[in-house]
Amino acid sequence: MARPASKTTAKAAAQKRGTRRRYTKADHTDFEHTGPDTLAGRYMRLFWQPVFISEDLQAGQALPIRIMNEDFTLYRGEGGKPHVVDARCPHRGSVLNTGWVVGETIRCLYHGWRFDATGQCVEMPAEDANFSHKVKIGGYPTEEYLGLIFVYFGEGVAPSLPRYAEFEGEGVLDVNVYTRLCNYFQNVENNVDPAHTPFTHSQSSYVDQGLVGLPEVNGHESEWGIAQLSKRPNGGLRISHHGQPTILNLKFQPTDDESGWKELITWRVPVDDNYHKAFLVYFVHITGAKAERYRQRMVERKTALAALPLAAELAQAVIRGELSVRDKAVLGRPDYLEIQDHVAQQGQGVFADRRRERLGRTDMLVILLRKIWAREMKALAEGKPLKQWHRPPEISPTIGIPGAKLVPETEEA
Numbered sequence: 150m151a152r153p154a155s156k157t158t159a160k161a162a163a164q165k166r167g168t169r170r171r172y173t174k175a176d177h178t179d180f181e182h183t184g185p186d187t188l189a190g191r192y193m194r195l196f197w198q199p200v201f202i203s204e205d206l207q208a209g210q211a212l213p214i215r216i217m218n219e220d221f222t223l224y225r226g227e228g229g230k231p232h233v234v235d236a237r238c239p240h241r242g243s244v245l246n247t248g249w250v251v252g253e254t255i256r257c258l259y260h261g262w263r264f265d266a267t268g269q270c271v272e273m274p275a276e277d278a279n280f281s282h283k284v285k286i287g288g289y290p291t292e293e294y295l296g297l298i299f300v301y302f303g304e305g306v307a308p309s310l311p312r313y314a315e316f317e318g319e320g321v322l323d324v325n326v327y328t329r330l331c332n333y334f335q336n337v338e339n340n341v342d343p344a345h346t347p348f349t350h351s352q353s354s355y356v357d358q359g360l361v362g363l364p365e366v367n368g369h370e371s372e373w374g375i376a377q378l379s380k381r382p383n384g385g386l387r388i389s390h391h392g393q394p395t396i397l398n399l400k401f402q403p404t405d406d407e408s409g410w411k412e413l414i415t416w417r418v419p420v421d422d423n424y425h426k427a428f429l430v431y432f433v434h435i436t437g438a439k440a441e442r443y444r445q446r447m448v449e450r451k452t453a454l455a456a457l458p459l460a461a462e463l464a465q466a467v468i469r470g471e472l473s474v475r476d477k478a479v480l481g482r483p484d485y486l487e488i489q490d491h492v493a494q495q496g497q498g499v500f501a502d503r504r505r506e507r508l509g510r511t512d513m514l515v516i517l518l519r520k521i522w523a524r525e526m527k528a529l530a531e532g533k534p535l536k537q538w539h540r541p542p543e544i545s546p547t548i549g550i551p552g553a554k555l556v557p558e559t560e561e562a
C-alpha cells in the first residue's frame with residue numbers, strides 16, 4: 150500500500166499507526182494478524198525481523214518485499230549496504246524497485262525522483278529545487294548479520310540487533326529460507342511442541358540420530374522466551390529454546406557423515422496473515438576441507454531444490470490426498486524434513502481453529518507461549534512496560550542424546 154507522501158517520518162508513521170485503534174480484550178489473544186494497526190503487528194514490529202538472505206541481493210539490485218502485510222523496497226547500495234524504504238514513490242505511486250540504485254539511493258523509474266536510505270527525497274529532476282526536501286517516505290533501520298538482512302519496522306528508536314556468539318566462530322554458516330502456506334503463529338507454536346517429532350518426523354534423520362520415543366515435555370518461561378525440556382526414553386534431556394517473539398534455537402542433528410551436530414536458529418516471519426517464511430541459520434562446527442565439501446553440498450542442495458516443485462505446494466498435494474508424505478516424491482527430496490512440518494501445519498488450515506482444539510498435557514508449552522504473548526500484548530495495549538527479553542549465555546540448547554558430540558572428533562580432510 151502506498152504511504153502518504155508529506156514530511157511524515159517512519160517513526161511518526163509507526164506511532165500514528167499504533168494509536169489509530171482502540172484495542173479490546175479479544176485483541177490480546179489475536180496473535181495471528183500482523184498488519185500495522187493490529188496489536189500483534191505492533192508487538193512483532195518491536196523486534197528486528199529477518200527479511201532476506203544476504204547473498205541473494207547483489208550490489209545495485211532492488212527488489213519488492215512483503216512483510217507483515219506491508220510492501221517495501223529492498224535494495225543494496227552500490228557501496229554494498231542493504232536498505233529498506235517504502236514500496237511506492239510518493240509522486241504518483243509507481244513502485245520503486247523497478248528503478249535504479251544510485252550510490253546508496255534509489256531512483257524511481259517513472260519520473261526519476263530519488264530517495265536516500267532514510268526515505269528522504271533528495272532529487273526531483275523536473276521540479277523546483279526547493280520541493281524535494283519536503284517529501285519523505287518511510288526508511289527503516291537495516292543490518293546484516295549471520296548471512297541475513299534484518300530490518301526494524303517498529304515504533305521508536307531501534308534496539309540493538311541481538312547477537313548470538315556461538316554462530317560467530319570459525320565454521321560454516323548455512324543459511325536457508327522456506328515458505329509455509331499457513332499463518333506464522335502455527336509455526337511459532339511448533340517451536341514449543343517436541344511431542345510432534347516422533348510422529349511428524351517418524352521417517353527422518355531425527356530417528357537416525359536417536360531422537361526417538363515420546364518425550365516427557367516440561368519447560369518454563371526464561372529470560373529469552375521459553376526453555377523447553379524434553380526427556381526421551383533414552384535418558385537424554387534435550388533442551389531447546391524459544392526466543393520471543395518467534396525464534397527457535399536448538400541443536401540440529403547431523404545430516405551427513407562428517408559435519409556433526411549443528412547450531413540452529415530460526416525466525417518465523419509473516420509475509421501476510423495467510424503465509425509466512427522461516428529464515429534458518431545453521432552453524433556447522435567444521436573447517437578446512439570438510440567445510441569446503443559442506444559448502445559444495447550446500448550449492449548442490451540449492452541447485453536440486455531449484456529444479457523441484459515448491460515444497461509447500463507439494464505439501465498441499467499431500468493434504469489433498471494426491472500423494473503420501475511417505476512417498477519418494479517427498480522423502481527423496483533434500484527438504485523432506487520441512488515438508489513433513491509443512492504437511493502437519495498447513496494441515497491445520499491456513500488459520501488453525503483454536504476454539505475447537507482439545508489440548509492435553511503435552512501442550513503445556515503451547516499454553517504457556519499463548520499466555521506470555523497475551524500478557525505482553527495486553528501490556529502493549531495498555532501502554533505498560535514490556536518484558537525486555539534477552540539471551541544470557543546459560544540459555545544454550547543441548548543435544549539430549551547420551552554420548553553425542555557437538556564437534557566432530559577429527560578435523561582433517
Ligand code: FES
Pocket residue numbers: 238239240241242243257258259260261262
Ligand atoms: S511516480 Fe515516481 S517519480 Fe513519478
Ligand SMILES: [Fe+2]
Pocket residue numbers: 345346349350490
Ligand atoms: Fe518439526
